[in-house]
Amino acid sequence: MRVLFIEDSERLRVSVTTGLRKEGFAVDTAGDGDEGLYLAEVNRYDVIILDLMLPGLDGLTILRRLREQGSDVHILILTARSAIEERVEGLRLGADDYLTKPFSFDELTARVQALIRREYRMKSPVIRVGGIEINTATKTVLRNGERIPLPPREYRLLEFLARRKGRVVTRTEIEEHIYDERVSPMSNVVDSAICNLRRMINVKGQPDIIHTKRGLGYILSDGDR
Amino acid sequence: MRSIRRYLTCRLLFGLFILVLGSNALLYYHIYGKTVAQFDKTLLSRARDLASMTEQDSEGISVEWREEFLPEFAARTDPGYFQIWNEDGQVVIRSPSLEGLDLPRITGSIGVPRFWNLVLPDGRPGRAIGMRFSPYIDEEDLPFVKDPKELQIVLAMDRAGIRSMLRLFLYGSLFVTMILSTGIIMMVPRVIVSGLSPLNDLSRHTSSIDVYRLGSRYPTDDLPDELVPIVTRLNELLDRIEKAFERERRLAADIAHELKTPIAELRSLSEVAIKWSDDMEFVNYSLKNTVEIACQMDRIVSLLLALNRCERDRQAVCPAPVELVGLVGELWRPWQKTAAEKEMDVEFQMPDKVVVSTDRTMLSSIITNLFANAVEYSPRGGHFKCLLREGAERISLLMQNSNDLLKEEDLPHIFEYLWRKEASRSSSTHTGLGLALVQTFARYLGIEVGTRLLASGDFCIALEIPVAFPARTTG
Numbered sequence: 001m002r003v004l005f006i007e008d009s010e011r012l013r014v015s016v017t018t019g020l021r022k023e024g025f026a027v028d029t030a031g032d033g034d035e036g037l038y039l040a041e042v043n044r045y046d047v048i049i050l051d052l053m054l055p056g057l058d059g060l061t062i063l064r065r066l067r068e069q070g071s072d073v074h075i076l077i078l079t080a081r082s083a084i085e086e087r088v089e090g091l092r093l094g095a096d097d098y099l100t101k102p103f104s105f106d107e108l109t110a111r112v113q114a115l116i117r118r119e120y121r122m123k124s125p126v127i128r129v130g131g132i133e134i135n136t137a138t139k140t141v142l143r144n145g146e147r148i149p150l151p152p153r154e155y156r157l158l159e160f161l162a163r164r165k166g167r168v169v170t171r172t173e174i175e176e177h178i179y180d181e182r183v184s185p186m187s188n189v190v191d192s193a194i195c196n197l198r199r200m201i202n203v204k205g206q207p208d209i210i211h212t213k214r215g216l217g218y219i220l221s222d223g224d225r
Numbered sequence: 226m227r228s229i230r231r232y233l234t235c236r237l238l239f240g241l242f243i244l245v246l247g248s249n250a251l252l253y254y255h256i257y258g259k260t261v262a263q264f265d266k267t268l269l270s271r272a273r274d275l276a277s278m279t280e281q282d283s284e285g286i287s288v289e290w291r292e293e294f295l296p297e298f299a300a301r302t303d304p305g306y307f308q309i310w311n312e313d314g315q316v317v318i319r320s321p322s323l324e325g326l327d328l329p330r331i332t333g334s335i336g337v338p339r340f341w342n343l344v345l346p347d348g349r350p351g352r353a354i355g356m357r358f359s360p361y362i363d364e365e366d367l368p369f370v371k372d373p374k375e376l377q378i379v380l381a382m383d384r385a386g387i388r389s390m391l392r393l394f395l396y397g398s399l400f401v402t403m404i405l406s407t408g409i410i411m412m413v414p415r416v417i418v419s420g421l422s423p424l425n426d427l428s429r430h431t432s433s434i435d436v437y438r439l440g441s442r443y444p445t446d447d448l449p450d451e452l453v454p455i456v457t458r459l460n461e462l463l464d465r466i467e468k469a470f471e472r473e474r475r476l477a478a479d480i481a482h483e484l485k486t487p488i489a490e491l492r493s494l495s496e497v498a499i500k501w502s503d504d505m506e507f508v509n510y511s512l513k514n515t516v517e518i519a520c521q522m523d524r525i526v527s528l529l530l531a532l533n534r535c536e537r538d539r540q541a542v543c544p545a546p547v548e549l550v551g552l553v554g555e556l557w558r559p560w561q562k563t564a565a566e567k568e569m570d571v572e573f574q575m576p577d578k579v580v581v582s583t584d585r586t587m588l589s590s591i592i593t594n595l596f597a598n599a600v601e602y603s604p605r606g607g608h609f610k611c612l613l614r615e616g617a618e619r620i621s622l623l624m625q626n627s628n629d630l631l632k633e634e635d636l637p638h639i640f641e642y643l644w645r646k647e648a649s650r651s652s653s654t655h656t657g658l659g660l661a662l663v664q665t666f667a668r669y670l671g672i673e674v675g676t677r678l679l680a681s682g683d684f685c686i687a688l689e690i691p692v693a694f695p696a697r698t699t700g
Contacts, residue, residue, distance in 0.1 A: 011490040011514050018507050019497035080485035101489035105496040
């Protein structure tokens with residue numbers, strides 16, 4: 001899942017980004033409003049975490065412009081402004097959630113995950129496909145009750161496919177949602193990641209749950225599609 | 226405690242009582258005087274009637290009194306009395322009602338009769354007139370009367386009638402006085418309470434004003450004229466209190482807001498470091514930044530405390546001779562590197578030596594803050610000019626730097642606590658308190674601070690430093 005964090009405090013940017021990446025998110029960051037709006041316009045994010053008081057464009061302007069452009073990306077406002085009227089204004093302008101500083105990192109993560117669940121119309125943090133159970137809250141994967149340790153990149157890929165189970169996911173979509181600004185995906189990086197993921201989650205004698213749709217992309221499903 | 230209500234009630238009751246009593250007494254004595262005068266007039270008229278009945282001829286004095294003319298002097302019940310004497314004191318005539326008794330022989334002069342009260346021979350209270358008169362002498366007898374006589378007459382009549390009438394009037398007056406007094410006693414306190422009710426309203430309104438309702442004002446409509454100036458002053462006082470509270474609240478909110486970001490940073494750095502403590506790179510980054518945040522917060526708190534000390538007039542000031550050129554050079558040194566990194570064009574115009582009497586530490590703090598602002602807020606490749614000009618009583622220290630941030634409308638705000646041009650407050654080195662401290666310290670040291678934006682956009686700040694430390698400059 002790909003997140004954009006627009007925040008002018010470098011320390012917050014580094015700490016939150018580090019934590020979110022360790023939680024399995026692909027995170028892009030921006031230190032001012034102009035850069036933040038640019039990234040939000042050119043990339044597809046699952047969630048944008050947006051500070052309000054920013055150098056350059058302020059957070060509410062970014063929010064307003066994105067909504068005016070028809071963007072339906074989930075936006076979580078993260079700000080030191082805590083007055084009710086400020087929260088109300090942010091939510092009325094189209095924000096999906098509001099968290100005030102100082103905040104708990106776990107709460108921020110939980111809210112981001114909740115927004116992602118809402119994005120994929122899921123209430124439960126647990127996704128089951130075939131014999132695999134993916135807990136998006138604890139970022140753990142079980143196969144027949146046994147835990148499968150997955151590196152962050154492979155976990156992100158599995159969760160992304162699982163949230164779209166039964167639907168064909170293109171390579172471009174995978175690139176857009178799994179890799180952040182630090183990675184410059186090459187043409188075969190997605191195929192390589194899929195190959196790795198298959199190797200890690202497949203068990204001999206049991207059907208593969210990741211199916212290749214030639215020329216289209218990949219699909220995660222229980223049966224042979 | 227003195228009570229206006231009690232004071233007014235007592236004074237008014239006493240005053241009104243005396244007024245009512247006094248006016249009734251005056252009225253009584255006026256009526257009494259008029260009645261007695263009227264009675265005296267009757268006595269005089271009767272005495273003159275009797276005098277006109279007295280005649281002197283060659284044979285002596287005769288009185289033509291007959292009972293039918295003045296019957297009251299021969300009546301059996303409640304009669305009047307009269308008696309006439311000659312010059313020798315011999316009785317010429319006495320009224321039959323006297324039955325041989327004498328009236329007291331008290332007389333006035335001829336033109337001026339004398340009146341007095343007495344007890345009539347039958348025991349009733351009476352009033353008498355005594356006067357002298359000359360008996361009538363017929364023209365025909367004039368040649369024969371060699372010695373015209375002067376007679377004395379005393380006439381007394383019952384005054385019980387006027388006495389009972391006056392007594393009735395007196396009792397009536399006393400009754401009216403009592404009624405009026407009772408009315409006054411009942412009415413005055415109520416009138417006073419009603420008259421002082423605006424004060425009670427004022428008191429009620431005052432008690433309803435607490436720190437959360439400082440916007441409330443005393444209504445001035447329908448207010449007695451006497452209270453209007455008081456209420457106006459009270460409303461002005463409330464204005465000042467509200468502004469002071471608003472400033473304190475805003476400051477508290479600003480401080481809380483200012484501290485929220487470093488606290489959020491601390492918490493986020495710590496939580497992530499604890500959660501992934503095996504990531505030593507991040508843990509080290511977190512620890513290093515934690516120290517920096519602590520220093521930043523310490524800087525904010527120290528500045529706030531310094532400002533608070535000044536506001537409470539507790540800032541210790543130690544005036545001593547300070548060589549200004551050396552001090553400016555010494556304080557600039559730490560900023561040289563940053564200015565060079567930003568490729569700034571720096572120019573200093575200083576005389577050889579300037580000495581002023583001031584507090585070195587506070588002045589250093591002022592200059593350091595101004596250097597920090599000039600260097601950090603100047604755009605890359607900008608310029609900074611520092612001039613020192615000598616005057617007889619004041620030294621001018623002018624600083625001018627490139628500026629692409631401040632606008633003319635910002636100048637009134639730059640000395641406010643925690644004010645920053647950038648609402649984002651991204652900078653961790655600036656607290657928004659530096660210029661507030663500059664202004665507060667400057668006031669303490671008697672330094673005048675002026676700011677302006679030049680046509681080129683350059684920001685210019687001037688310090689007018691007194692050569693001699695002023696005796697008292699705070700407040």
